[in-house]
Amino acid sequence: MSDTPAESARDYRETVFLPETPFPMRGGLPQKEPVILEQWGDLYGTLRAERQKQKAPLYVLHDGPPYANGDIHIGHALNKTLKDFVVRSRFLLGYDVDYVPGWDCHGLPIEWKIEEEFRSKGRRKDEVSKEEFRRACRAYAGKYIDLQKEQFKRLGITGDFANRYATMDFTSEAAIVAEFHKFKNSGQLYRGSKPVMWSPVERTALADAEIEYHDHVSPTIWVKFPVIAASDDHSDDLLSFRNATPAIVIWTTTPWTIPANRAISYGPEIAYGLYEVTAMETGLEFEPWAKPGDRLIVADKLAEDVFKAAKIASWTRVDDLNPSGLECAHPLAALDPGYGFSVPLLSGDHVTDDAGTGFVHTAPGHGADDFEVWKAHGHHEVPDTVDPDGAYYPGVHLFAGLKVLETEGKKTGKFGPANGAVMEKLIEAGTLLARGRLEHSYPHSWRSKAPVIFRNTPQWFIRMDEPLKSGDTLRETALKSIDATAFHPAGGKNRIRSMVEGRPDWLVSRQRAWGTPLAMFIDKQTGQPLHDPEVDARIVKAVADGGADVWFTAPDSDFLGAHDPARFEKVEDILDVWFDSGSTHAFTIDPRTAESGYTGDRPSHWPADLYLEGSDQHRGWFQSSLLEGSGTRGRAPFEAVLTHGFTLDEKGEKMSKSKGNTTDPLTIIKESGADILRLWVALVDYSDDQRIGKQILQTTVDAYRKLRNTVRYLLGALADFDEAERLPLDQMPPLEKFILHRLHELDGQVRKAYGEYRFQDVVRPVLEFCSNDLSALYFDVRKDSLYCDRPDAIRRRAARTVMDEVFARLTAWLAPLTPFTMEEAWQTRFPNSQTNCARVIPETPDSWKNEAEAARWAKVQTVLETVNEQLEAARRDKVIGGALDAWPVVTGPAGAFAPFEGLDAAEVFRTSGAELVVGGEAVTAEVRLADYPKCARSWRRVPDVGSDAAYPELSARDADAVRYWDERHVG
Template sequence: MAHASDTPSGRDYRETVFLPETPFPMRGGLPQKEPLILEQWGDLYATLRAERQSQNAPLYVLHDGPPYANGDIHIGHALNKTLKDFVVRSRFLLGYDVDYVPGWDCHGLPIEWKIEERYRAQGKRKDEVSKAEFRQACREYAAGWIDVQREQFKRLGVTGDWDQRYATMDFTTEAAIVREFHKFKTSGQLYRGSKPVMWSPVERTALADAEIEYHDHVSPMIWVKFPVTGATDDHPDDLLSFRHSTPSIVIWTTTPWTIPANRAISYGPEIAYGLYEVTAMEEGLEFEPWAKPGDRLILADKLAEDVFKAAKIAAWNRVDDMNPSGLECAHPLASLSPGYGFSVPLLAGDHVTDDAGAGFVHTAPGHGADDFEVWKAHGHHEVPDTVDPDGAYYDHVPLFAGLKVIETEGKKTGKFGPANSAVTEKLIEAGNLLARGRTEHSYPHSWRSKAPVIFRNTPQWFIRMDAPLDDDGTLRERALASIDETAFHPAAGKNRIRSMVESRPDWLISRQRAWGTPLAMFVDKQTGQPLIDAEVDARITAAIAEGGADAWFTRPDADFLGTHDTDRYEKIEDILDVWFDSGCTHAFTLEPRDPAHGYKGDRPSHWPADLYLEGSDQHRGWFQSNLLEGSGTRGRAPYDAVLTHGFTQDENGEKMSKSKGNTTDPAVVIKESGADILRLWVALVDYAEDQRIGKQILQTTVDAYRKLRNTVRYLLGAVAGFDEAERLPYDQMPPLEKFILHRLHELDGQVREAYADYRFQDVVRPVLEFCSGDLSALYFDVRKDSLYCDRPDSIRRRAARTVMDEVFMRLTAWLAPLTPFTMEEAWVTRFPDAGTNCARVIPATPDEWLNPAEAERWAGIQTVLEVVNEALEAARRDKIIGGALDAWPVVTGPAEAFAPFDGLDAAEIFRTSGAELKTGGDAVSVVVGLAEYPKCARSWRRVPDVGSDAAYPELSARDADAVRFWDAARA
């Protein structure tokens, strides 16, 4: 703009140019600024709720899935809590009163382990410490991490009812969980059953499906012969003639350690089996195979060749068809110990296939769900106990007493012990091993300890999925009906959780640990049935509300049983599965928080929640435990909608792990760049899929942030001092302003709809495009001259500042949920006494702004403008012009291309000193000519009227008028 050296009079016109001025800095300085803004906000959540309640706003409830209180937050926590904060803040922005109570999961194995390690470091074993002391240590450990994580979440900008946070270990909460458990007990849905469950010897407890993850594992595989000892009359003697050789059923297994628990062999009724005789073995082997010519083997026809290859059998004859029904076999270890002298029957089972193995399934009812079911289905009731809680064979197991299946102590903890190899060697000794090898397959592991688990028969407490309830439905049916009524984001989540619930077994809820909420009930020793007595239950929950779970373990039975005979009842000291704990959170967080149960005051909320929001793994975890708990006690799920997000990977799409060194620590990002950068990253990704983060991706986010910040900064400078007297009504607006207001109307609808549907990417991306396209590349550039140089009361300048005010008011509202610190800084910079930006609702957008015709006009204009800009840029590169104001382009093209320019100044749109539009030809072309006029000393435009005002001979008429106005205002 103007400089003294450009003006013959020597006047410096810079002071007369209305350049944007704002204290809002170009650089964010977020790591230093954000803590100050947090301090200024104070209890922001209380402020927002009080304001919305004073407006009688409709209530919206987001229920928090609790993170686990055992370490600093990681990037997954940051993603999850930021998404929840987007929901909370956007619902406030849309005019709701929002109930959001952050919570924590506190019970369970990871914390127990940490405390066990602490005692081991002191030279103490867990059983040398009283349970009360141990639980207190767990409680203090969890409480410490709740405090740490709460501050980390707050620093991220997460707003919620932190003062009334919930924790599953609070005394009142433990009592509420027991109260929910008693509902299942009273309704008859609870039962004690002995069946194989996933058992972690390392953690010494049963695990639920949700606590299992599958990893590739190399296991031994063996083919074992079970000699046939008898048959019904359906089998001709010549087929089973022992004169030739005793035929054997062949089974295949990857768990040799389960052979001592074998009680049957299962076969598939639809599978074709044959009796085969070995005629020759492979030659030149480095070892002597266990098969030999003359052996007779019964196999599935489809798998016979695979078995022969594994056993090094070179030639064979198929003697005849075989129907396994009615056959009986000897146990393969019977010759080594009379303890295995029982008969092994053949049982038909639908679970048997001929996809792999030998077509027969070795059946150990104490170590497999299918094994257990087929054993029971054929009328057998006794299930042998083979392996103890520590993963070792019981003393009564012949040949293998005390041997470990899984190591639970020392450096080999979590590794397979000697059991597999010991069983295999005994099978060789007995002459019943046919072949062996190794295979890599997917094997269940504990998701906490990462150690392999085993199926183990053990008495546990279950909730029935298929028992008729008082409405004639079942828990499974209620849950499935609820799923059908729930909105899922993304929609694919519905089928995922539905298939899980359709096929899931009864809900295993008991654990054999110390740190948790107890199954606080008594069982009649004579009948084995739980005691149903409301007064007893009330005494139990009151004691736990007063003294926590310890009250159940430390107070005498008589305190609870009252007039009942204490000798008749067994006190259950198992603890509840932590998924049951967190499955109850809706009951004490969403429903009225009764001060009589220890809650401070009450707060508006409602049941069910409007939304649950967690990672996609929670379809089998928290979403499902809440679904089952709510359906079992209240007839439906405690939520109306479920939103799931994917997992965060590194920039190469690999899973993050500390050992790889590819993690992104949210605390480091916040310290280096600020929380708004991390939040903007969350807004930009498609959270429904797995998303990536790393230094390069964060740099891209910083670039996007810079665009937003610079846009807001420009607006702050442009509207400085704007007041209502300056506002221009819509009907006086120039076409360009009407186009920008139309875009605001369009965006307003998109933003509201995207927030309502939780599509945060569809808020930030269109807004970013609007800032860089419609504003920076078009509107700000076109109106820069008017804004800087028109006299303040001119229609054009008033229109520009009016529209920029409307843009500012909406941008700071639209982006408040996503980048709240930056939008707060911008708002307070302009309106220091107007309260927090976070409390605003999106300003109403007048319907008259909707103007499709103006949008169509400017689409046509921008098509021509692109061609002109390319020509100007080429002329600048070729040094034909120094800048666009040196140019006077001649633009030639068809009449329809120039129709949108009707009534407009093309030079103003092209940002040149002048322009000529010439009709002709089929395409738009440009010849960049020079503006052959004097240069205005103030605006630098080269226009014919420079010098037309004698008082200001260095200025154009427009600039002379503006300076005269400026001079008069200061006279």
């Protein structure tokens, strides 16, 4: 049998209706996307105007502000792309969407950068006026706002960039001050002197949200506090002290805090004992500090661990011991009378016998628990030991001026000589029992990466547990708001709830220059903030007119009016930057609500429908916004919170420039296009940490090609499609009804997934639909009809009608995710239409739902798989050249073939013919040759080739199609 048709006098290729489209196979996205951006112009403005004409419901996404320094990184790209998915998908679902991109501008990173710039010019920060310094910070932030704005736009982000917000804008700073005044005037604000996390390197207090924990190796010491007195209740205990002065043993990882010690805490439920050393370990390379006869007091549970550290070989437990009422000498008392005070034993619930000695060295100026137990026992004076630069104050005996942490030079951020000096003095005093080293998690500043210390210092706090006007405390109000908020993923609720339940009062003051000031005056006589609405109004207006700089440059009298400036102290601390960003709702969405009297063309509503940021913002922006809104408006400024994980490299490791494992989004855009990066975001499970790298991006490119090729095929197949060609549902063949059913099914899934921010559940089912239902089944089955049926044939019209519906939905469904490609496809087909981005998802008729057809094709495809396996085997064995050479005989039970009723089995199998034979229990297929002449046009081997005398080389179907073509093209 010949593999080619008989010699033909005519080339029929011109009569075949092959797909035609200018839409190229290769995307060329890096070149095309900027052109599309130019064509879009003010896309966001266009979309909002369109929806407002339609009186569409309003949806508000409030932007968590990125920091205005440096180029965007992959984390920015992930975050902003997810936000764009939300914005575009809500437009697609028929909403009017309010989204104003914003920037966080104040804070240390910019302040440091400007300090470096001045130092490079030979000027120290204290030689630069605050006005000049702040002006330089403002210019630096402005430069990077403009840079990042253009980079976000190139990524395809749509939003109200023309009216972007920034925390350093004068109106923003004024609004932040006004929000601060609400806390001041409600009584929630207070000045307290307590230990806070302090960064000597940055010379400022830090809040919990500004702390991150890194592994650190600290010196550990076991220190003896000699017992010098006991209450009358301990007369029996004192008898047991007659042989040697006993000592209570403490353990600490911060030797530098020993000069600040004022007490020892013990656990009232812990069992303690008095132990006598009987022998030391031998063969040591050094002489241990303990000796036989020493009497030590420790928790029974920890005694063995303590003695092991001190190289004590054997011991005797002398007696039980109750620490209540004991007093000790300071371990440095023998060296300097400045430490001649007694050290009381205080009961504290924070003490455990899990580690250490069962006693806690208590320095009330350097620990939260230490401070609280000290105050709880009636002590009010808290010693100041370490200055803002991390050095001992001049009045600290033995150690004045020594640095706890280095703040200058190459050793900046390293621990200074204080730890070593304290240990040497303890050895000299004979009170060091043992020492070692411990690797543990230690707090560091998230900006400088330098260690921090707890340091007692006056700061301004917002109370978490004082009742508000509602009767609830700020903590209770915030917790109620959390319970009323929808979290995506749901686990975020428990995470932020546990943080708010246990968090301390909100520390809002910082001792820096670049930020929004705590713009208030303190009455020197009462120590309380001034509450005067007229003064507050003058402050807010001055800041709105001239920016926060005016607070530092204008005379106090400009604000105080009739008040005597001599009576008041101006507070020049700046606000925690989290207060700035937590207030953004107050000057971004709240002023544009109907309640505020707004009548412009950018309406908003409060609270926002959604806040969307990384999961670290449960302790950052989500929490500061929650507290700010709860404190000023009685609820959170959001209805829902969505969080995403962090982006790691392909090995699952954290990205770092030093490792060289970063992925630059700008490079991806330049080399592959923004749609590739956006498709990667759509494909990952953003709720968890994601990975990115060359290999992963190649997988994304492969997925993109499938989508692009599907759209390209549709464009080619739909060339010149006319409405007159459209076929009604009741005339559709079964296969078309199945594809319409799949469209109905997918439409519901896509709408629901977009509504619930599950973008992965949009793109993955659509990709599977393109690969399985379209490319592997529908396009393949209908290829012959599209290419060879005459244009007015019912089957071809049905196929093109369905493909038109597929195209309409694919370009809509994927528009939020790959907007450039879908825009290119839409404009290729409809060059004079409005942008694809302005469309809503076409309504999908319920009449398309057809479970019976879906069930039929599930069974048909089971038989098809068996046939395809045998066809592939026959091709491998060179029995056939292609499927059209085959005429399979398929044998199986009658039930297996029932779904084929009304179908052409050969068409389904893509063969020239087929025979279904009932018999046997399983479906089997035998590939036989189609022993008929080959049609010169369609290459099918069918019995009716030559049946039309005018076209002897063609089948009857093809002869009819060519006659149709000839009538319109010949002559």
